Amino acid sequence: xxxxxxxxxxxxxxxxxxxxxxxxxxxxxxxxxxxxxxxxxxxxxxxxxxxxxxxxxxxxxxxxxxxxxxxxxxxxxxxxxxxxxxxxxxxxxxxxxxxxxxxxxxxxxxxxxxxxxxxxxxxxxxxxxxxxxxxxxxxxxxxxxxxxxxxxxxxxxxxxxxxxxxxxxxxxxxxxxxxxxxxxxxxxxxxxxxxxxxxxxxxxxxxxxxxxxxxxxxxxxxxxxxxxxxxxxxxxxxxxxxxxxxxxxxxxxxxxxxxxxxxxxxxxxxxxxxxxxxxxxxxxxxxxxxxxxxxxxxxxxxxxxxxxxxxxxxxxxxxxxxxxxxxxxxxxxxxxxxxxxxxxxxxxxxxxxxxxxxxxxxxxxxxxxxxxxxxxxxxxxxxxxxxxxxxxxxxxxxxxxxxxxxxxxxxxxxxxxxxxxxxxxxxxxxxxxxxxxxxxxxxxxxxxxxxxxxxxxxxxxxxxxxxxxxxxxxxxxxxxxxxxxxxxxxxxxxxxxxxxxxxxxxxxxxxxxxxxxxxx
Amino acid sequence: xxxxxxxxxxxxxxxxxxxxxxxxxxxxxxxxxxxxxxxxxxxxxxxxxxxxxxxxxxxxxxxxxxxxxxxxxxxxxxxxxxxxxxxxxxxxxxxxxxxxxxxxxxxxxxxxxxxxxxxxxxxxxxxxxxxxxxxxxxxxxxxxxxxxxxxxxxx
Numbered sequence: 001x002x003x004x005x006x007x008x009x010x011x012x013x014x015x016x017x018x019x020x021x022x023x024x025x026x027x028x029x030x031x032x033x034x035x036x037x038x039x040x041x042x043x044x045x046x047x048x049x050x051x052x053x054x055x056x057x058x059x060x061x062x063x064x065x066x067x068x069x070x071x072x073x074x075x076x077x078x079x080x081x082x083x084x085x086x087x088x089x090x091x092x093x094x095x096x097x098x099x100x101x102x103x104x105x106x107x108x109x110x111x112x113x114x115x116x117x118x119x120x121x122x123x124x125x126x127x128x129x130x131x132x133x134x135x136x137x138x139x140x141x142x143x144x145x146x147x148x149x150x151x152x153x154x155x156x157x158x159x160x161x162x163x164x165x166x167x168x169x170x171x172x173x174x175x176x177x178x179x180x181x182x183x184x185x186x187x188x189x190x191x192x193x194x195x196x197x198x199x200x201x202x203x204x205x206x207x208x209x210x211x212x213x214x215x216x217x218x219x220x221x222x223x224x225x226x227x228x229x230x231x232x233x234x235x236x237x238x239x240x241x242x243x244x245x246x247x248x249x250x251x252x253x254x255x256x257x258x259x260x261x262x263x264x265x266x267x268x269x270x271x272x273x274x275x276x277x278x279x280x281x282x283x284x285x286x287x288x289x290x291x292x293x294x295x296x297x298x299x300x301x302x303x304x305x306x307x308x309x310x311x312x313x314x315x316x317x318x319x320x321x322x323x324x325x326x327x328x329x330x331x332x333x334x335x336x337x338x339x340x341x342x343x344x345x346x347x348x349x350x351x352x353x354x355x356x357x358x359x360x361x362x363x364x365x366x367x368x369x370x371x372x373x374x375x376x377x378x379x380x381x382x383x384x385x386x387x388x389x390x391x392x393x394x395x396x397x398x399x400x401x402x403x404x405x406x407x408x409x410x411x412x413x414x415x416x417x418x419x420x421x422x423x424x425x426x427x428x429x430x431x432x433x434x435x436x437x438x439x440x441x442x443x444x445x446x447x448x449x450x451x452x453x454x455x456x457x458x459x460x461x462x463x464x465x466x467x468x469x470x471x472x473x474x475x476x477x478x479x480x481x482x483x484x485x486x487x488x489x490x491x492x493x494x495x496x497x498x499x500x501x502x503x504x505x506x507x508x509x510x511x512x513x514x515x516x517x518x519x520x
Numbered sequence: 521x522x523x524x525x526x527x528x529x530x531x532x533x534x535x536x537x538x539x540x541x542x543x544x545x546x547x548x549x550x551x552x553x554x555x556x557x558x559x560x561x562x563x564x565x566x567x568x569x570x571x572x573x574x575x576x577x578x579x580x581x582x583x584x585x586x587x588x589x590x591x592x593x594x595x596x597x598x599x600x601x602x603x604x605x606x607x608x609x610x611x612x613x614x615x616x617x618x619x620x621x622x623x624x625x626x627x628x629x630x631x632x633x634x635x636x637x638x639x640x641x642x643x644x645x646x647x648x649x650x651x652x653x654x655x656x657x658x659x660x661x662x663x664x665x666x667x668x669x670x671x672x673x674x675x
Contacts, residue, residue, distance in 0.1 A: 010578050013628050013637060014591050017644035018583075025648070041593060041628070041637050063579060086648060087584040087616075 003027060003034040003096050004047055004055040004072070008062035009082045012041035019061045019085035026089030032097075034059075039067055047071075056100035059092055061085035068285055073237040076100050143432070148234030149227045149265060150432040151406045156222050157428055158413040163216030165420035168467040170209035182206075183463055186213040223424060224248045224258055227431055228265030235269025236276060239289050243268035243297025250302045254310040255317070257349020258427050262434070263309075268301040313350050320354040328362070332376065333453045339377070340384035340449025340485070344442040347388060348424045355381055360462045367460070375458035379472065382421050383452045383482050384445040386465055389418030389425030390482070391444045391489025392437065395497075396429070398490065402497040407432065418486075421465035429493075436496035444489020451481035528599050530639055531669050534559055536662035540605035540623065545576070548611045549590045552603040552625040561627060564596040568627070571596065580614025587647060588613030588620030597627040600636040602643060604665060606656070622656055642673040 005023050009015035020036040027034035035055075037047045039062070049071065052058075057076040060066050061084060076099035078092060085092055171182035189210050192199040200207045225248030232244025247264030254260065275293050320342070327335050342355035359381030366374025396403045396411035403411070410428045417425025430437040455477040461468040472478050535555050542548035549572055556562045571594035575581070581589045588611060603625040610619030624647065628640055646652040652672060659665045 011575055011591060011593055011628075013593065013640045014581075014589050014626055014644045014647075017641040018589075018648045021645035021648045038641070040641060043634070081579075083579075083583065 001032045001056040001097060001100055002051075002054055003032060003057050003059060003093070003100075004052055004075075005034060005036045005059035005085075006039060006062060006066050006069075006072075007036060007082060007085065008039040008064050008066060010064055012039070015063070015082040015086065016040040019082040022086045022089035023059060023061065023092065026093045030090065030093050030097075032093065034093075057096040059085070059096050061092065068289070070238045070289060076102075145231050145234040145266070145269065146262070146432045146434075147404065147406075149229075149231035149262075150428045152230040153223060153227045153431065154406055154410050154428045156219050156226050157410070157417070157424060160216045160219030160223065161417040161420070161422045161425050162413055163212045163219065164422055165216075165416055165465075165467075167209045167211075167213030167216060168420055168464045170205055170212060172464065172467045174205035174209055182209050182213050185210040186217060189214050220424065221252070223427065224252050224261035227258065227427070228261040228268065231262065231265030232269035232272060235266070236272035239276060239293040240269045240272040240297070242294035243272055243301050246298040247301045247305055250305040251309070254306055254313055255350050255353070256305070256309050256313055257346045257352070258424075258431065259346050259349050259434075260305070260309060260313070262431060264301060264305050267304065268297055271301055272297050317350050317354050320351065321358060324354070324358045328373070328377070332373070333450050335377070336380040336384075336449035336451075336453030337446045338449075339381050340387075340445035340447065341442045343381060343384040343423060343449070344388045344426075344445035344489075345438065347426050347430060352385070352423060356385065363460070363462055372456075372458055375460060375473075376453060376456065378462065379457045379459035379478065380449045380452040382459055382463070382465070383457075383478060384449040384485070385423045386418050386421045386482055387445045387448045387485040387489055388423055388430075388441040389414040390486045391418075391441055392426050392429040392493060393418060394486055395490040395493040399494050399497075402494060403429075404432070419466045421463060433497070437493055440492035440496055441489045443492055444485040444487075446485075447488050448481045448485025451484055452478060455481060457481070529666075529670060530600065530643070530673060531602050531604060531666045532559065533663040533666045535561075535601065535603040536665045537603075537605045538659065538662060538665070540607040540611070542605075542607065542611055543609075545582075545588065545590065545611055545613050546573075548588070548605060548607065548623055549625060552590075552605050552623065553627075555603050556601055556625070556627060559601075561599050561601040562594075562596050563598060568592075568594050568596040572625075582613030582615030582620050583647075584615055584617045585653065586610065586618065586621040587615070587653070588623040589626060589644075589647065590623070591626035591628070593628040593630050595630045597629045600629060600640055601627045602640075602669070603627075604656070604669065606659075622653060639673055643669070646672050 005020070007016045007019040007023070016038050017040060020038045023036055024034055035047050035051050037044050044067065046068070052071055052075070055075060057078060058072045060077065060079045061082050063081050078095045078099050080092055167182055175181060185206070189199050200211060225245045228248030228251065229241050229245035232240035232247070244265045247268040248261040251257065251260035251264045272293055275296060278288070280288050324335070324338070327338065339355045339359070342351045345351045359378045362374035363378040366372065393411045393414035396408055400408050407429055414425040426441060430441070455474055457472060457474045457478040459468070460471040469475055537552065537555065540548060540551065542551055550569060553562060553565055553568055553572070557565050562568045571592040572590050575592040576590060581591065583589065590613070605623040605625070607621055607623065610621050611623060613620040613623070626640060626643070628637070655668060656665065659668070
């Protein structure tokens with residue numbers, strides 16, 4: 001195995017070097033390679049980053065703070081004092097061996113079979129980018145970055161999505177035929193909180209529904225920042241976190257949704273990777289990583305997102321809205337297909353929102369005028385929005401080998417999220433493999449949208465999934481439409497993921513290179 | 521090189537005591553420090569000892585295998601130097617497995633340059649080598665000990 005170590009003691013003239021010597025002897029005796037960085041009084045010669053990238057584990061034998069510790073982020077790590085290394089070097093080496101072999105989920109399965117294993121979100125985050133070997137293709141690296149973001153994202157989707165679903169369920173029980181009003185209640189609740197007023201009574205089931213909805217929506221608010229933050233983290237280690245999170249939040253501000261967050265995270269990670277290459281005198285290294293990189297990264301990427309993305313997204317949304325209005329006079333089936341495509345395209349992003357709010361606006365108009373068209377549009381929008389998580393949950397259940405362990409876990413909440421019309425449940429799947437997942441679910445949702453229109457089902461509630469079944473006409477045909485889209489989407493995802501990965505990775509490589517300039 | 525010339529040598533025979541008579545680490549350290557004062561390596565004994573004690577207070581310098589390495593960087597040190605004492609009865613430097621029989625008092629000037637620090641680093645690395653310790657345990661002549669240490673740490 002290959003190890004790197006840092007030794008460091010208060011005076012920096014004796015123990016530092018004794019510990020280094022002891023570790024070198026012990027590693028050699030056990031047949032391992034080790035490179036030791038002695039952070040002593042005479043300064044330290046920094047270990048080559050390539051050596052760190054290559055190392056199976058890191059040993060910190062230090063009685064004072066290890067300098068520039070973030071270089072080793074994500075590696076399996078063994079920590080001790082200098083005396084531990086001097087008195088019992090072989091034991092530390094043995095611990096490092098163990099840490100390297102039991103390190104959670106940093107193995108990479110490039111090219112073949114289901115892709116890479118995803119880091120778990122606990123234990124300080126083993127980080128995938130550092131395990132990507134220098135020779136790995138851009139496609140593999142790109143996938144590793146996205147997967148890291150997704151692995152941290154999933155708990156937020158599960159917690160937030162299930163709380164929202166619970167809110168819908170409780171609300172239907174509590175309020176009966178006014179079940180869908182819970183989203184309005186949540187808005188009122190938040191407005192109350194802003195005025196230091198908690199509109200909550202423990203004996204009111206409806207209030208519990210609202211509470212669950214409010215908390216769930218808060219957790220959902222973190223989805224895009226967490227995704228962007230941890231994509232940047234995978235690319236640039238800890239210094240990438242702040243710019244990444246900020247990029248994700250700004251994506252939310254400009255309404256860019258998860259695709260905006262994905263791009264923001266990649267941009268932030270790439271920019272920080274570049275900033276980290278700046279060679280600095282040792283004394284500035286700390287300030288550079290802790291202050292300057294987060295500051296510059298957040299400002300530049302956040303500014304870029306607002307100034308470059310904000311305008312086009314607003315224009316896109318306005319354009320799409322007037323386009324949909326012009327279409328509503330024509331074939332209603334084609335309108336259903338288009339709404340389906342839009343609902344699945346970015347799963348809660350700007351395009352999805354245009355389709356959804358078009359549905360809600362049509363619903364209100366129809367409820368006022370007593371016509372059916374708007375109710376049909378709403379029905380198509382909701383059914384199409386339910387399909388992506390359901391299709392992916394189905395695919396991950398049928399062919400689990402094509403999905404990472406984290407994605408397989410995500411399949412379970414995704415069933416419930418899809419059934420509750422929480423399209424965001426598909427984001428973890430889409431974020432780690434957008435080029436194969438998004439077109440597939442768009443096709444599934446388009447089929448469902450078209451079928452709902454063809455069947456003439458109507459819906460008189462703006463949200464709620466299976467919890468608003470009482471407001472759906474022709475519920476059985478409605479279900480048929482959903483199942484058909486779900487089956488199509490699942491089939492296409494399985495087919496896309498089964499095709500030759502090499503070709504796909506080349507495409508991804510180009511995307512990565514285009515999205516992340518100046519990093520290599 | 522500084523390490524091998526008598527003038528600024530890392531250690532000379534006058535800085536070796538193969539029959540160190542001391543029962544406490546303060547005594548042992550003071551005795552070795554006095555050898556360095558006599559050779560002009562330290563210009564203020566009490567100031568230097570205070571610096572050593574400050575270092576010792578952070579973490580005991582006794583190591584397993586009967587080694588004690590009291591040390592510090594101090595303004596009162598003029599040349600990077602080590603004094604070596606050997607105690608048959610042993611002196612407690614706080615190691616878990618018992619008293620130290622080989623005691624190295626390592627004195628570094630506060631502003632030591634990197635060449636000097638490298639010599640001390642090389643010395644520190646020797647201290648974890650079994651052969652180095654064995655030779656010092658078996659040695660009988662202070663001049664030979666000083667020669668041996670100087671040769672070992674020559675960069």
